[in-house]
Amino acid sequence: SQQGEEDPQALSIQEGENATMNCSYKTSINNLQWYRQNSGRGLVHLILIRSNEREKHSGRLRVTLDTSKKSSSLLITASRAADTASYFCATALTGANSKLTFGKGITLSVRP
């Protein structure tokens, strides 16, 4: 089974609102990453949080990691219509040569 599971599967919000997406995983990780994918396009790396970090910011993005609960959240503040996309969390297991395992993704729709 996949390592990461995002929640909710779909989210629809109004422009200007905040969007919170959650990701849970099952085993110990080296790092967790969030990606965005616009329809039919490649993945855009948003942010990487390491297992020894608890919170990270990048522009309007805020990511938290709770290793005790094996969960992460991605917060997009002041959402824009251009944020409409699918968002995936991906985990890298412990070990320098570990591969990424992706969750099923969250479809975010931001209404203008």
Next chain:
Amino acid sequence: GAVVSQHPSWVICKSGTSVKIECRSLDFQATTMFWYRQFPKQSLMLMATSNEGSKATYEQGVEKDKFLINHASLTLSTLTVTSAHPEDSSFYICSARVASGFYNEQFFGPGTRLTVL
């Protein structure tokens, strides 16, 4: 920096033909490249991991004789879908890993849309 390109971006072929997809790391050397497949509205599924100069490691359920991977240099990996059939139609994405100490990061290509008629 850390740009990964794929070529072609889309391809349409007849059933039974072979298709080659290239993945290049443009401004860095990638010791490891990954190939993923993504069906519509689904997640990325890892197909195989390739290390430069050695044979690729395929995930369970992926036919290595059908999906040939060659990682001949530190900047180029190719995926060849042999004798393609309509069920092979999918979005194929490669990624390249930059080895930077203990925390390795992957950078993804823009994907290749394969349609087999």
